[in-house]
Amino acid sequence: MTTTKYIFITGGVTSSLGKGIISASLAKLLQARGYAVTIQKLDPYINVDPGTLNPYEHGECYVTVDGAETDLDLGHYERFLSVPTTQANNVTTGRIYQSVINKERRGDYLGKTVQVVPHITDEIKRRIKLLGTQHKFDVVITEIGGTVGDIESLPYIEAVRQLKYELGSSNSLVIHLTLVPYLAATGELKTKPTQHSVKALLENGVQPDILVLRTEKSLSDDIRKKVGLFCNVDVSSVIESIDVSTIYEVPLAMQKEKLDVTVLKKLQLPVSDAPKLTEWKEFLKKLKNPKREVTIGLVGKYVELPDAYKSIIESFIHAGARNECKVNLKLIHSEEINESNFLEKLAPLQGILVAPGFGERGIEGKILAVKYARENGIPYFGICLGMQVAVVEFARNVLGFANAHSTEMVRSTPYPVIDLMEQQKGVTEKGGTMRLGAYPCNIKEKTKVFSAYGKIETSERHRHRYEFNNEYLCDFEKAGMIAAGINPETNLVEIMENTKHPWFVGVQFHPEYSSNVLNPHPLFVDFVKAVIQYSESKK
Ligand code: GLN
Numbered sequence: 001m002t003t004t005k006y007i008f009i010t011g012g013v014t015s016s017l018g019k020g021i022i023s024a025s026l027a028k029l030l031q032a033r034g035y036a037v038t039i040q041k042l043d044p045y046i047n048v049d050p051g052t053l054n055p056y057e058h059g060e061c062y063v064t065v066d067g068a069e070t071d072l073d074l075g076h077y078e079r080f081l082s083v084p085t086t087q088a089n090n091v092t093t094g095r096i097y098q099s100v101i102n103k104e105r106r107g108d109y110l111g112k113t114v115q116v117v118p119h120i121t122d123e124i125k126r127r128i129k130l131l132g133t134q135h136k137f138d139v140v141i142t143e144i145g146g147t148v149g150d151i152e153s154l155p156y157i158e159a160v161r162q163l164k165y166e167l168g169s170s171n172s173l174v175i176h177l178t179l180v181p182y183l184a185a186t187g188e189l190k191t192k193p194t195q196h197s198v199k200a201l202l203e204n205g206v207q208p209d210i211l212v213l214r215t216e217k218s219l220s221d222d223i224r225k226k227v228g229l230f231c232n233v234d235v236s237s238v239i240e241s242i243d244v245s246t247i248y249e250v251p252l253a254m255q256k257e258k259l260d261v262t263v264l265k266k267l268q269l270p271v272s273d274a275p276k277l278t279e280w281k282e283f284l285k286k287l288k289n290p291k292r293e294v295t296i297g298l299v300g301k302y303v304e305l306p307d308a309y310k311s312i313i314e315s316f317i318h319a320g321a322r323n324e325c326k327v328n329l330k331l332i333h334s335e336e337i338n339e340s341n342f343l344e345k346l347a348p349l350q351g352i353l354v355a356p357g358f359g360e361r362g363i364e365g366k367i368l369a370v371k372y373a374r375e376n377g378i379p380y381f382g383i384c385l386g387m388q389v390a391v392v393e394f395a396r397n398v399l400g401f402a403n404a405h406s407t408e409m410v411r412s413t414p415y416p417v418i419d420l421m422e423q424q425k426g427v428t429e430k431g432g433t434m435r436l437g438a439y440p441c442n443i444k445e446k447t448k449v450f451s452a453y454g455k456i457e458t459s460e461r462h463r464h465r466y467e468f469n470n471e472y473l474c475d476f477e478k479a480g481m482i483a484a485g486i487n488p489e490t491n492l493v494e495i496m497e498n499t500k501h502p503w504f505v506g507v508q509f510h511p512e513y514s515s516n517v518l519n520p521h522p523l524f525v526d527f528v529k530a531v532i533q534y535s536e537s538k539k
Helices: 019-031 073-081 093-106 118-134 154-167 192-203 220-229 249-256 257-264 280-286 306-322 342-346 363-376 385-397 448-452 468-479 522-537
Strands: 003-013 037-043 088-091 137-146 174-178 210-215 238-242 292-300 325-333 351-354 381-385 416-420 435-443 457-464 466-468 481-486 493-498 504-507
Touching: 003 019, 003 118, 003 154, 019 037, 019 073, 019 137, 019 174, 037 073, 037 118, 073 306, 088 093, 093 118, 093 493, 118 137, 118 154, 118 416, 137 154, 154 174, 154 292, 154 435, 154 466, 174 192, 174 257, 192 210, 192 220, 210 220, 220 238, 220 466, 249 257, 249 280, 249 493, 280 306, 292 306, 292 363, 292 522, 306 325, 306 448, 306 522, 325 493, 325 522, 342 363, 351 363, 351 385, 351 522, 363 381, 363 385, 381 522, 385 416, 385 468, 385 493, 385 504, 435 493, 448 481, 448 522, 466 493, 468 481, 468 493, 504 522
Parallel strands: 003 137, 003 174, 037 088, 037 137, 174 210, 210 238, 292 325, 292 351, 351 381, 381 504
Antiparallel strands: 416 466, 435 457, 435 481, 481 493, 493 504
């Protein structure tokens, strides 16, 4: 194939309609037909990346192998496609303006007035095309964040208008995702918001080629015809996206609606036989027919917004299906766990995970959860901060290091068992300066994590500033808490494992970023297995 084809996905009527899932589902179908596909997210906010955003603002910050801090939709893309994304897959308005302003300061614009059109739109177009030209994909799907009509998304819509014209109709198309609300009082589905949203797009010079309509109830032929008529779209390009029980069902729902075939025909690409989705369907079958059920507590401080833990939640879905087990994940606020109520909060759990996080709030609740898991032989999985609090708890309660802590929380602690990384000591700027992206990790043989991975060398993604303080490693190992994974280049501790416990593992990295439907992360799979064993031993 010589030319890359570009698909733009816009959203109308309301936010949160699931543009990311529709993008990922279409990409999955095209991939299953043999095309090399990638998905890009354009975010209209002014932060350069979401790394500096509080999880309450924007949900989880997803980290790519190359160390980009990105939108959580990139997690969906990877979970659906099993192909890594990179910095190029997520672009924000902040990043666009930063490049344009840097160019202006260098004098690259040769005395011209720098304007939204053409300079900002040119930079947007350059970033969209980069994925096709540099990374050689057959199809690039670009999801435009926000909702049509927002002031912030205007330059993006304008860039789409220009690109559609430049690339031509066989090389580009626009899919517009909207909502068809159901009015219970009259028992009707309403198409007016969709009509208005398409009008808003038309006012900006963009005619959508395909409409995907989110709906609670099935759309009649009449409704499809009506929408097609009002929006200048042929009826076969009006696609229903009805609510389904899991996001992983959406590719099959889109296949049923022939979204992939419609797209390929419009882009004048060959339509092969059916997409190859055997493994995907196998996963869905296991997901929907679990043989057992367990309850795992996810202890964190952003639990009011489950999106803050998106990748962890999805990793349990993948690992649960692999174990043919339904994992009921209970989100527990660490600030609400204290000495007088921890039993009541934690006793119903068969496994405990302490989540990543930053700062002091809720830290003692996390330490109590670790202590309870360690003392009662309950499978424990600590991720990033969850590993660090496991180390602090062990130092205090097993090694007898009173007031041991991470220097992130108490700078003057007498036992800084978790300390700032050497390379972080001169860092003053917050944005993009953590230890980010994939680093190698060597696993020690004869450990539980080794039997989970089944290999010595692995690579995992990171996002942190603090680390295990190696000065204390001998004390920990003598007492049975060993470094089961080490960075071979720097000797940083990547995994701690308590050898005196049925399954107690803390990892400095983020396994949740690399778990996907077809390759669930081995540590999540093994943790769920340990939780099943624990719950069966209690029967
Ligand atoms: N706050 C800790 C650190 O920076 C842990 C970070 C995390 O959980 N992602 O090291």
